[in-house]
Amino acid sequence: MNQYVTGSIIRKLREEKKMTQLELAKHLQVSDKTVSKWETGKGYPDIALIEHISKALGISTIELLSGDDISNTNRSFNMLRTKLYVCPICGNVISATGEAVISCCGITLPVLEAEPADEMHAINVEQVEDEYYVTIHHDMTKDHYISFIVSVSDNGMNLVKLYPEGNAETRFKRNRTKKLYCYCNKHGLFEQRIIKKR
Template sequence: MNQYVTGAIIKELREKNHMTQAKLAEKLSVTDKSISKWETGKGYPDISLLESLAKELNVSITELIAGNAVSNANVSANMLRSKFYVCPVCGNVIHSMGEAVINCHGVRLTVCEPEQTDENHRIFIERVEDEYFVRIDHKMMKTHYISFMAAVSSDKIQMVKLYPEGNAEARFKINGVKKILFYCNRDGLFSLDVNRMTDGCSA
């Protein structure tokens, strides 16, 4: 089924909300036979019903259409569990403190999974008074560059947008920083635990 909303997600969310087909039909002013048709793929809800359907199923319209209900386990909003999404079309960087359904330029974005730094993405961190001076050993070309760097603590994120005409470096206030992350437009997201580093070290 490749329509704008699937019967499987309607059924899953209806059951999750402890509703019978008849109860959902009553709330939407349709017949329970209509609900049955939607859930078995023999019909689809009119697009004018999507807002009401999403509301009754306790999800956003985006989640309903995407077929994935978001369950956010990061209820304490610990910034160290932050997630980053990058649009492959425009390079837009979106930060979230938990699970999210995010679209940009008609593309559903997937969360960037951070990798450990490697020999092609060496990171140098130097402590300068109350700041970390961070430099990535990476050429900055229009077709291959570091898009952003971020320093993350449990309650704060500092993010610096980088551009091909500049250098792959940034300064961050040290206060509470536990992780440094950076994004290569070709190779994705990289992460480093700052606690492993000493002054002037590289990884």
């Protein structure tokens, strides 16, 4: 965040909505001089107004606070570019197929950066008829475990949640699977590409 709610993003969004400063001010029950101060950086909106400003401008509160205008320019998304987010507070797993600002439990989540699977997080794949049987030989204790395994194809993804003291294994349909991910609660996200056998 460059500063607390940038005036430039307020002005840009207001102009895109073809609103005058006076119209926005009336909507927010402030003066047009107040809106002008925000837009020129001579003042900042009160925290109690942030949600109202967001709604008036058609932007999320997170986008407004970050100063980033998130727009969907990725009209033909690619599932193989799926981004994963994990909330460190509640464990919620969220995916996005393009740029996004993701928040959970009141915090903005960073995108997980996948590393190639190492020896400790090796993703073993065995073909069984029309499925991949996936196993990870990893501790599955209450404190250290594989939280989930994801299969990504060019037309979708399948996430299987795992639990401590269970087995780090699952099955996925082979059809169009291109990539597998596993998430270790201590070491992060690991990936392995699927190379089709002929």
